[in-house]
Amino acid sequence: MKLPAKSDLRADTAWVIFQVLELGKSSREALALAQARHSKQDSAWLQEMAMGVFRHLPQLQIWLRALLDQPLKGNKKIIEHLILLGFYQQAYSRVSDHAAVSATVNATDVLGGGRLKGLVNAILRNFQRQQMAGKTSDDAIVQSGLPKWLYKRLHAAYPTQINDIVSAMNEPAPVWLRVNRLRSSVDEYCHLLTSQDISFCLSPDHPDAVILTERVPITSLPGYAEGWFSVQDGAAQLAAPLLQLQANQRVLDCCAAPGGKSAHILETEPALQQLIALDSESSRLTRMTENMTRLQLNADLVCADAADINNWWDGNQFDRILLDAPCSATGVIRRHPDIRWLRKASDIEALQALQYKIFSNLWPTLKPGGVLVYATCSVLPAENSDQVARFLSEHSDASLLKINSQETPEMPGRQILPGEQQMDGFYYARLLKS
Ligand SMILES: C[S@@+](CC[C@H](N)C(=O)[O-])C[C@H]1O[C@@H](n2cnc3c(N)ncnc32)[C@H](O)[C@@H]1O
Known part of the structure; x- marks a missing residue:
């Protein structure tokens, strides 16, 4: 990742948008690099603008297609992202139209698109002249600001709640x-x-x-x-209580980094015999060590692939397991608006396979009488109730320890939708081993 040579607020914002939308990078790293060379106030502006573009991308792209005859290619592609930023400022922000146009046009040079300056100027002025900001699509998918595949999946799973889910996904989170x-x-x-x-x-x-x-x-x-x-969001704060922790238990927090739930486990029951916090990403475990040090808490951190139990398990079964599985993170889109564009429809199948592999390989490490909590920050049934229902049907020694009275083995667990009691979207199911 290499920032434009010269520091310019709008050029750097377009660069962050480009890193996410064209190169599939997470906005976290790109933002950190770009924000490091701007004041606090400008950094906040940069983030607000980039996140705003991610939230309104389908509409911004419709305007781009209406005003730009030929898509830009190769190293000029970033100029399209600068134009989207220009539209966003005019349509959705408090930036004055004059500043939005002139400062955005000037950023063209910084991004190496000097010869396209006239084109950018013409498009942004046409946007203003034709009052495009008032001409928005009435298509529900465009208005949702979500990719088509995700909107369709949400609509199929929650036909009566879809509007509330979409608005919660576009509201800032508390x-x-x-x-x-x-x-x-x-x-x-x-x-x-x-x-x-x-x-x-x-x-x-x-x-x-x-x-x-x-x-x-x-x-x-x-x-x-x-x-x-x-x-820690309220939904994530429900994990530790669901584990029914008691003194002297051996607990595994699988997929633990950066450690929010591990810390809550140790705060809830400080007299555990042991907490093993396992994760496959060493850089995330480094962050976890910093968090645990600040909180003055101790867990045994292990860097390993959870599914490969022969590599890390000592053969002593656990009383409790929290499996906070890697997932689409579709429940936390309100906090990370870039996720909607980073995640692809094809990722879901691969995630499902990984979740199920970890889930079933871990099961032998749980004691008879022990409890496993399966959790994700996803709102897609394919990663949640479908997985647990399949697990129950394939494991006769697993039964549902209900969280809600309405749960059945065919429709197990508690699905929290984004915005519900101010929480992120999240899923929990609790299983008992016989
Ligand atoms: C949802 S995050 C965990 C959040 C964490 N439980 C917390 O509360 O702070 C999922 C984690 O799974 C880890 N992960 C992904 N695949 C894994 C695997 N095969 N084995 C172990 N950890 C894995 C990722 O590195 C990531 O840290």
């Missing part, structure tokens, strides 16, 4: 904190927030949670360095 009960308490932490005039609310179903109702830099919150809290 910041949830999980108070570390080994260092503080929700009551004590709420007093601290009140004393600093920071507004928040509580959730009756989340004993350790505080939801911030205003934007505050996380590192400036009281007790950050001391590990009094972690940032």
Whole structure:
């Protein structure tokens, strides 16, 4: 990844959009590189614009096709992304039309498209003149801002809830904190927030949670360095309670990095015999080590492929297993708008195969009488209830330990949809081994 030689806010924003949409890179890394050379305020603008383009891409592309005769190719392709950014500023942001056009046109040079400056200028001025911002598609898929394949899958799975799901996916997500009960308490932490005039609310179903109702830099919150809290969505905070933890248990958190749920497990039951936190990505385990150090918690970290149990398992069965499986992350699109374009329809089958392989290979490592919680941050039944239903039908020693009274072996688990009680989209099922 190489940034444009010269630093320019709009050129760098177009570069981030290009990295995600053309090269399939996650916006996290691209944003970090680009933001490093801008002020705090400009960095926030850059992120807001890039995320806005991802949210409105189908409409922006319709406008591009209407105003650009021939698609740009090769190393000029990035100029198309600059034009999308120009449209976005005019149609959806508070940037004045004049600044949106002139500063965006100037960025053409920085991106090496000097000879296309006239074209960019003409397209952005036509957009303004023809009042394109008011001419939006009435097609539900375009309005959803989602790729066609994902919209169709969601519509098929949730025909009556599709509009609510789409709006929740396009709303900014609230910041949830999980108070570390080994260092503080929700009551004590709420007093601290009140004393600093920071507004928040509580959730009756989340004993350790505080939801911030205003934007505050996380590192400036009281007790950050001391590990009094972690940032963790409410849906993810349901994992530890579902495990029914008790002292002296041996617990495996499989697919554990960067460690949000492992930390909650240790805060919930500090007298476990052992917590093994396993993940196949060493860089994510490095982040996990940093998080655990800040929170002053200890787990045994293992870097391995969870499905390859001969490589990491010592033969002692676990009382509890959390399998937070690698998934499409379609439940957290409101937090990561780029996911919708990074994920392809063809990824789902491969993910399903990986999830099922880990799930079934892990099963022998669970004690009879032990409990396994299967979790994903996906909203697609193919990764969730379908997987668990298949598992139950193929494993006679597995039964459903219901989370909801309506669950059946054919329709197992709790599917949380994005926005439900302010949470991310998430799925949980709990199995007992006989
Ligand atoms: C949903 S994330 C885990 C989030 C984590 N449980 C938390 O609460 O912070 C899924 C994780 O699965 C890991 N992973 C993917 N394939 C794996 C495999 N075959 N074995 C072990 N870990 C794997 C990824 O590196 C990623 O960290």
